[in-house]
Amino acid sequence: MQYWLMKSEPDEVSIDDLARAPGQTVPWFGVRNYQARNFMRDAMQVGDLALFYHSGCAEPGIAGICEVCSAPYPDETQFVADSPYFDAKAVRESPRWLLRDVRFVAKTPYLTLGELRQVPELATMRLLARGNRLSITPVTNEEWACIQKLMMERQ
DNA sequence: GCCAACGTTGGC
DNA sequence: GCCAACGTTGGC
Numbered sequence: 206m207q208y209w210l211m212k213s214e215p216d217e218v219s220i221d222d223l224a225r226a227p228g229q230t231v232p233w234f235g236v237r238n239y240q241a242r243n244f245m246r247d248a249m250q251v252g253d254l255a256l257f258y259h260s261g262c263a264e265p266g267i268a269g270i271c272e273v274c275s276a277p278y279p280d281e282t283q284f285v286a287d288s289p290y291f292d293a294k295a296v297r298e299s300p301r302w303l304l305r306d307v308r309f310v311a312k313t314p315y316l317t318l319g320e321l322r323q324v325p326e327l328a329t330m331r332l333l334a335r336g337n338r339l340s341i342t343p344v345t346n347e348e349w350a351c352i353q354k355l356m357m358e359r360q
Numbered sequence: 361g362c363c364a365a366c367g368t369t370g371g372c
Numbered sequence: 373g374c375c376a377a378c379g380t381t382g383g384c
Contacts, residue, residue, distance in 0.1 A: 212382090239367090261383085
C-alpha cells in the first residue's frame with residue numbers, strides 16, 4: 206500500500222469530472238513521461254490512494270482523493286492520430302504508454318500549493334521540490350497524515 | 361505570455 | 373555515450 210499524488214489539469218479532468226464520470230472512474234490517460242509511467246505500471250497497486258491535484262490552473266492545489274482501481278493497460282490515446290497524446294512510435298504489439306483507472310473517493314477542502322509550501326512537515330514533498338514536473342509522485346505516510354490533518358482542520 | 365527546470369532526441 | 377538543441381511542464 207502506497208500513497209500517491211496525481212496531477213491533472215482541471216480543464217481536462219477535474220475532481221468534479223471524476224465524481225460525475227460513469228462509475229466515478231476514469232483512465233489516467235496522457236502520461237508521457239517514463240518515470241510517471243513506471244510508477245503506474247510497476248509500483249501502483251489496486252487500492253492505493255492518491256491525492257488528486259489540479260495543475261495548470263489559476264490556483265493549483267489538492268482538490269480530492271482517488272483510488273487506483275485497475276491493473277495497468279495500454280493508454281488508447283497513444284494510437285489516436287489526432288489526439289494531443291498521439292505517439293507515432295507507439296505500436297499496438299508493445300504499447301509504450303500504460304495507464305490505470307482511478308475511482309473517485311472524496312472531494313476535499315482545497316489545499317492550495319501556496320498553503321502546502323507553508324507547512325514545515327511537507328517541506329520534503331516531491332511535489333514541492335524545486336523544478337519538479339513529475340505528474341505522478343509518491344507521497345510518504347507522514348505527508349499523507351499531515352495532509353489529512355490539514356483537511357480536517359479546514360472542515 | 362514568460363521563463364526556469366527538466367526530459368528527450370539525435371548527431372557525432 | 374556525450375551533449376547541444378529542442379520540446380514540455382507548470383507556476384507565476
